Amino acid sequence: MKSEVSIFWFRRDLRIQDNRGLHAALASGYPVLPVFVFDRELTRGTDGPFDRRVDYVHQVIKCLDARLREHGSGIFAEPGTPVAVFQKLCEKYDIKAVFCNREYEPTAIARDEMVRKWAVEKGIAFHDEKDHVIFERDEVMSQGNTPYSVFSAYARTWKSRLSQADYQELRSPVDRFFGFVPPPVPSLRDIGFEKTGISLQPLEPEPGRIANYAQCRDYPAVDGTSRLSVALRFGTVSVRRCVAVAIRYSETWLNELIWREFFMQVLYHFPRVERECFKPAYESIRWRNNEAEFEQWCEGRTGYALVDAGMAELNETGYMHNRVRMVTASFLTKHLLIDWRWGEAYFAQKLTDYERSSNVGNWQWVAGCGCDAAPYFRVFNPAEQMKKFDRELMYVRRWNPGFEIKKPMVDHEFARKRALEVYRAGVQWYKSPV
Numbered sequence: 001m002k003s004e005v006s007i008f009w010f011r012r013d014l015r016i017q018d019n020r021g022l023h024a025a026l027a028s029g030y031p032v033l034p035v036f037v038f039d040r041e042l043t044r045g046t047d048g049p050f051d052r053r054v055d056y057v058h059q060v061i062k063c064l065d066a067r068l069r070e071h072g073s074g075i076f077a078e079p080g081t082p083v084a085v086f087q088k089l090c091e092k093y094d095i096k097a098v099f100c101n102r103e104y105e106p107t108a109i110a111r112d113e114m115v116r117k118w119a120v121e122k123g124i125a126f127h128d129e130k131d132h133v134i135f136e137r138d139e140v141m142s143q144g145n146t147p148y149s150v151f152s153a154y155a156r157t158w159k160s161r162l163s164q165a166d167y168q169e170l171r172s173p174v175d176r177f178f179g180f181v182p183p184p185v186p187s188l189r190d191i192g193f194e195k196t197g198i199s200l201q202p203l204e205p206e207p208g209r210i211a212n213y214a215q216c217r218d219y220p221a222v223d224g225t226s227r228l229s230v231a232l233r234f235g236t237v238s239v240r241r242c243v244a245v246a247i248r249y250s251e252t253w254l255n256e257l258i259w260r261e262f263f264m265q266v267l268y269h270f271p272r273v274e275r276e277c278f279k280p281a282y283e284s285i286r287w288r289n290n291e292a293e294f295e296q297w298c299e300g301r302t303g304y305a306l307v308d309a310g311m312a313e314l315n316e317t318g319y320m321h322n323r324v325r326m327v328t329a330s331f332l333t334k335h336l337l338i339d340w341r342w343g344e345a346y347f348a349q350k351l352t353d354y355e356r357s358s359n360v361g362n363w364q365w366v367a368g369c370g371c372d373a374a375p376y377f378r379v380f381n382p383a384e385q386m387k388k389f390d391r392e393l394m395y396v397r398r399w400n401p402g403f404e405i406k407k408p409m410v411d412h413e414f415a416r417k418r419a420l421e422v423y424r425a426g427v428q429w430y431k432s433p434v
């Protein structure tokens with residue numbers, strides 16, 4: 001006789017408490033078999049064997065497995081494709097249902113549809129829950145029932161809809177996991193990866209830090225932001241916990257959490273923005289796309305101290321402070337006139353907190369071609385930005401020693417004028433092509 005189980009399929013929700021899909025699975029009436037798939041489709045697109053994200057997720061899965069073993073269970077973790085792993089589990093267990101949390105990116109939606117179809121064909125129920133966001137899909141819409149493309153209006157409606165129930169944390173019973181001895185979690189090397197030196201990030205918002213967020217967040221030398229982006233990306237922290245802390249300690253920080261949801265809903269409603277400018281006029285910009293210059297930018301050799309420091313921080317750690325992300329992205333798209341998609345792809349390769357919707361959304365915002373974007377004629381001056389936000393030069397000294405003797409690869413005033421001309425010509429050409 002096969003044991004009857006419900007499966008909980010962990011993906012980007014790697015925690016036991018306040019996990020809505022897991023909570024639903026634990027209430028299903030069947031013991032819950034936790035599963036994680038090192039999905040080949042996803043790991044194939046990584047930055048070689050030294051990928052910080054895979055290393056990070058692997059460490060989290062091992063921690064979760066250890067915790068579940070304390071309750072007589074564990075995680076069945078395997079490399080492969082979800083359908084192949086579930087198919088294998090079907091041979092051993094009588095699977096009654098698969099539970100997971102909903103995702104909103106086009107590739108994730110397509111993958112989940114495939115699993116749903118497979119489950120239906122097998123007579124297995126498939127349930128997905130809302131977990132990664134406070135509001136999803138059509139829950140925050142304009143009065144005309146259309147998706148928002150302006151952040152301030154979206155945030156206003158988001159806040160007006162919020163009630164305590166939306167960020168109420170769930171406590172789940174931990175005695176309803178399936179009792180079994182799972183095979184050991186495969187090693188990083190078994191799944192084709194190597195250790196990178198990344199260690200687990202903070203998993204909870206710290207009230208003191210959040211209370212000071214508004215004063216500190218723009219200064220890259222100050223450790224003044226939450227550093228929760230990786231935890232939010234992989235769900236080791238619950239967004240409801242973050243919102244509860246934000247409401248208590250910082251409206252400014254709450255707004256950042258809303259930006260995250262804003263870009264998620266933009267990608268959900270306008271999947272074309274993965275590859276196209278939200279504003280079609282900007283597709284007519286004649287990017288210079290000079291490969292040698294792109295390489296200089298990637299390697300932090302532009303001669304602009306703040307830009308190079310940011311790229312060094314990214315290359316060495318997989319993280320870059322938000323202010324510096326804006327400056328480096330602006331430099332690439334405006335000073336060098338390189339297509340935002342090149343920069344987006346480079347960040348996607350390097351950022352441990354890489355989130356497709358946020359990365360695409362912010363790149364387009366900086367390039368001027370996205371939702372609610374800054375007007376294109378606002379070009380960051382990297383030297384002025386440094387004076388304003390790194391006055392003591394602590395950040396640039398840390399990441400870019402010897403910056404004083406490096407020569408700028410392009411003159412700021414020249415590059416600014418060139419950017420304005422090229423952007424203007426592109427947008428005008430779209431309006432009246434000749």
Ligand SMILES: Cc1cc2nc3c(=O)[nH]c(=O)nc-3n(C[C@H](O)[C@H](O)[C@H](O)COP(=O)(O)OP(=O)(O)OC[C@H]3O[C@@H](n4cnc5c(N)ncnc54)[C@H](O)[C@@H]3O)c2cc1C
Nearest residue numbers: 225226227228229256260322325326329353354355359362
């Ligand atoms: C060009 C560019 C690319 C970016 N790419 C990503 C990305 O791939 N993944 C990512 O998580 N963030 C991205 N951001 C947004 C932001 O830089 C990071 O979320 C932030 O620096 C992470 O540090 P933190 O956790 O200390 O953030 P905090 O400042 O403490 O903010 C808290 C959380 O709010 C969310 N958040 C903050 N700012 C933004 C924003 N502008 N847009 C969307 N969500 C936000 C994040 O989840 C963040 O962890 C990008 C910004 C720019 C300008």
